[in-house]
Amino acid sequence: MTDLLAKFDGLIAEHAGLLTAGVRDPFGIVMEKVLSPTEAIIKGQHTILLGTYNYMGMTFDPDVIAAGETALRDFGAGTTGSRVLNGTYQTHKECEEALKDFYAMDHAMVFSTGYQANLGMVSTLAGKNEFVILDADSHASIYDGCAMGNADIVRFRHNSAEDLEKRLRRLPPEAGKLVVLEGVYSMLGDIAPLKDLCAIAKAHDATVLVDEAHGMGFFGEHGRGVYEAAGVADQVDFVVGTFSKSVGTVGGFCVSNHPKFEILRLVCRPYTFTASLPPAVVACAATSIRKLMHSHNKRQHLWENTRLLHGGLKARGFRLATETPESAIVSVLMPDQETTVRMWSALIEMGVYVNMSRPPATPAGVFLLRCSICAEHRADQIETVLARFADAAAATGLFRAAA
């Protein structure tokens, strides 16, 4: 019998090599206790969490927890069914109402994860002989949506309006086109020039979908995302998002004003052919979304924290992926895999958790230590993180290696 897993032998050897070097497995972290949105116990050690995407710190919000507890008691642990069969409860409808109010849009559809929302929307909107035009740095869920559908897939250079224009110009004018953009690109933490990109897409009669997974909660006057801050709400046809970042639980969604939107519930396979979210999860999400509408102070604090971390790392000599803090993601550029792993390991041993990112998840083959900031981080926690980054760099000889 051919071993079907033999094709992964290279990766298995690489991963094993990493671990025999005596460092902790960056992909095997276990949170033994979670103390708050910003702190957990990992291997018995008190650890500051700086890689959770829990931007607005809603995971332990008392109102959110209470809503979840009530729904768990009243509606049970799960729906055991699809949204289009037995899996739509009152809680799911209330969650969709909360989304419609948050985004001021006519329609909302809740998926079981953000990944499935992109998978479903991208694969369903553009069909055979139509085109998906996507940014080169798009998230895996968008690429996978392309792979699942039947459209022709055209990729433009990251955040380049000029390149998007060039590629749209080459397509047949009459063909259906879906331009897929993200408000915040989560690897480098850079934001998209949505004003320019949307203008070009609309000039070529394309439908525009924007993924605001990493922008919801703190960009724009109502926290709708980068597209709101950029003032292009009237040019965006579909907004996709997630509950697993600012909202603080799990799930995905799409909102839109398209008059025929509701038919998607029957034709979008990642929506139809899976079980719906547990009632407690959507109840948590609905409460959290409604609270996020009024979280102006939290937003402000999140930006303060972000500036503090970005400026502090820069002042300590670290190379960052963006010149200024563009989002609540601050990515530290690393020279190579070995140094990245050693830096990451030194940080976790000192009680700081960040994400380690490497190709092919990262663009242009870069190695990153990715920090995502929470509105609930205290200034003294950020100062501790900065000090430990400097200590870790000294311990691993980072600046020597980079010089």
Added chain:
Amino acid sequence: MTNRDAIYARILELIEPINAKGVPLAEGTTFAGDMELDSLTVMDLVANIEDEWDIVMPLNMLPDLETIGQVADAVAKLAK
């Protein structure tokens, strides 16, 4: 030199900078197998090829384009 020959020659020039392993390039050289290119590098190469001939080469074509010769054939067809 026919059009196909010119295209093939130019593709070799576009590939040279990403041929980190220094693999000898021929019609039958494969991108994933012989050159060990990852998918991102291949997609960046496609963008350069699209711009060189002002064509659209959708990413969903890529699974059928394993060798340099197959890419040259595809470009020759698309660039007409």
